[in-house]
Amino acid sequence: xxxxxxxxxxxxxxxxxxxxxxxxxxxxxxxxxxxxxxxxxxxxxxxxxxxxxxxxxxxxxxxxxxxxxxxxxxxxxxxxxxxxxxxxxxxxxxxxxxxxxxxxxxxxxxxxxxxxxxxxxxxxxxxxxxxxxxxxxxxxxxxxxxxxxxxxxxxxxxxxxxxxxxxxxxxxxx
Amino acid sequence: xxxxxxxxxxxxxxxxxxxxxxxxxxxxxxxxxxxxxxxxxxxxxxxxxxxxxxxxxxxxxxxxxxxxxxxxxxxxxxxxxxxxxxxxxxxxxxxxxxxxxxxxxxxxxxxxxxxxxxxxxxxxxxxxxxxxxxxxxxxxxxxxxxxxxxxxxxxxxxxxxxxxxxxxxxxxxxxxx
Numbered sequence: 001x002x003x004x005x006x007x008x009x010x011x012x013x014x015x016x017x018x019x020x021x022x023x024x025x026x027x028x029x030x031x032x033x034x035x036x037x038x039x040x041x042x043x044x045x046x047x048x049x050x051x052x053x054x055x056x057x058x059x060x061x062x063x064x065x066x067x068x069x070x071x072x073x074x075x076x077x078x079x080x081x082x083x084x085x086x087x088x089x090x091x092x093x094x095x096x097x098x099x100x101x102x103x104x105x106x107x108x109x110x111x112x113x114x115x116x117x118x119x120x121x122x123x124x125x126x127x128x129x130x131x132x133x134x135x136x137x138x139x140x141x142x143x144x145x146x147x148x149x150x151x152x153x154x155x156x157x158x159x160x161x162x163x164x165x166x167x168x169x170x171x172x173x174x
Numbered sequence: 175x176x177x178x179x180x181x182x183x184x185x186x187x188x189x190x191x192x193x194x195x196x197x198x199x200x201x202x203x204x205x206x207x208x209x210x211x212x213x214x215x216x217x218x219x220x221x222x223x224x225x226x227x228x229x230x231x232x233x234x235x236x237x238x239x240x241x242x243x244x245x246x247x248x249x250x251x252x253x254x255x256x257x258x259x260x261x262x263x264x265x266x267x268x269x270x271x272x273x274x275x276x277x278x279x280x281x282x283x284x285x286x287x288x289x290x291x292x293x294x295x296x297x298x299x300x301x302x303x304x305x306x307x308x309x310x311x312x313x314x315x316x317x318x319x320x321x322x323x324x325x326x327x328x329x330x331x332x333x334x335x336x337x338x339x340x341x342x343x344x345x346x347x348x349x350x351x
Contacts, residue, residue, distance in 0.1 A: 029189045036196035043203055054313065054341035055224040059333055080322070139238070139325045140220045140318040143344060147222040159329070 055146060060158060072126045076145070077166050080136030084113060085170050088120070093173045098141060109148050121154050129157035132166055214288055215239040220318035221347035228343060232309050234300070235343075236331075237288060238316035242324040244296055247288035248303055248310070256306035258283045261298060297331045304335050312340040 070089040077085040077093065087093035100110045108114075121127055129149065133142055142159075149157050217237060230249070237245040248254050258280050266276050283289065291299055304310055312332050316325050332340055 029193055033189055033193050033196060036193060036200060040196060040200045040203070043200070047207075052219075052228045052315075052343045053222070053224050053346050054226050054228045054343050055222055056226065056339065056341050058339050059329065061333075061336070061338055133322050133326075135321070135323040135326070137322040138318070139316045139320045139322050142322055142325065143220040143222055143318070143342060146342075147224065147344075147347075151223055 055143070055150065057146065057159075068128050069126075072124060073128055073130055074120050075130045075132060077132045077134070077162070077170055078137050078141055078145070079134040079162070079167070079170060080138070080141075085173050086113075086116060087169065093169060095173045098144075109144055114148065114152075117148065117154070118152060121152065127156065129154065130160050131157060132160050132162045134162045134166075214245060214290065215243070217315060217317045218319065219315070219343055219345045222344035223347055224344060225346065226341075228313065228341065229311060232307065232311055233313050234303050234310040235288070235313045235315050236291075236296070236300070236328050238314070238320045238324050238328060240317040240319045242321050244291045244293055244324070244328070245288045246291045246296070246299055246303075247286075248307075250307065251284050253303060253307045253310070254284055254286070255280065257299065257303050260302045260306070261295075293327065296328070297334060300331050300335050300337075304337065312337040313343060314340060315343040 073089060075087050075093070077087075078098065079085070082098055084096050084098045085093035086096060094116075096112045096116065097110050098113060100108070117129070121129075131142075131145060146157075149155075215237070217239065233249045235247045235249075237247065239245070248257060262279075262283065263276065266279065271279075300312075314325060314328055314332075316328075329340075332338075
């Protein structure tokens with residue numbers, strides 16, 4: 001490593017007391033090559049093709065009626081006013097805020113909502129959750145609910161249409 | 175010549191060409207890197223904890239923007255061409271477009287990643303795309319602020335076309351609970 005004797009310089013001449021300044025000197029380029037190849041390999045190895053994440057959803061076909069006992073159905077109605085109305089079977093719905101009131105980012109559902117879902121699904125293994133989302137609600141709310149259910153490993157849920165009947169149900173809420 | 179040259183032992187290579195090649199490759203890669211093509215609309219995807227990856231080929235993507243506008247994209251060019259011939263071509267011919275102009279719009283349509291679709295036409299496009307390629311996987315790529323009603327429309331269209339398993343595109347949320 002280091003400086004090289006250039007073939008062009010006069011060798012074997014007697015040292016004349018002080019060294020002459022060299023004109024045609026050569027640089028050792030090894031470190032530069034190292035850096036170049038390092039950068040090259042780094043870029044080649046770290047380029048990844050970004051792929052989006054997805055959530056999978058199954059919807060029931062048009063003519064697929066599945067009969068479930070009324071007491072095993074937990075209906076979540078999301079009319080779009082920031083509240084969720086949960087009713088078990090034909091009971092009057094409970095009104096629960098969908099997001100924490102202080103949560104600005106709206107990243108997670110409210111604790112009440114989560115504890116209710118967890119408690120209901122643990123107490124009844126045959127529970128089917130029916131999610132009905134109103135036309136005024138936002139798509140993000142659907143994603144958040146499905147995400148929450150996925151994280152709780154609840155796979156028995158389905159989407160259903162929100163009808164005027166549901167509006168009447170909500171009016172009965174506690 | 176008369177004198178035989180002695181083999182050098184500690185010889186040095188001139189490394190200039192190697193440096194040239196290295197930097198050439200480096201600049202080549204740096205310059206030819208394509209960034210993602212600009213999209214017709216900016217979609218602010220909702221976040222989730224799902225880590226499933228989206229398949230790269232054979233996807234039928236319906237994008238819903240924050241203003242509830244619909245866009246559609248098909249991954250393969252041949253499917254796009256068949257889609258064009260099935261749905262758009264009759265319309266263009268009805269307006270009395272010249273064949274050259276039709277060929278021109280087909281060319282640009284083949285290269286279009288996504289194209290805007292009217293709400294009422296979405297189901298025709300989806301059914302035709304499905305007809306052109308049976309293996310298409312349906313994907314919904316909607317803005318977090320899009321109305322549920324618009325997304326529901328897409329889901330209903332998929333349901334009508336008998337596509338019962340579909341994916342919702344999200345971004346990963348790193349926050350364990």
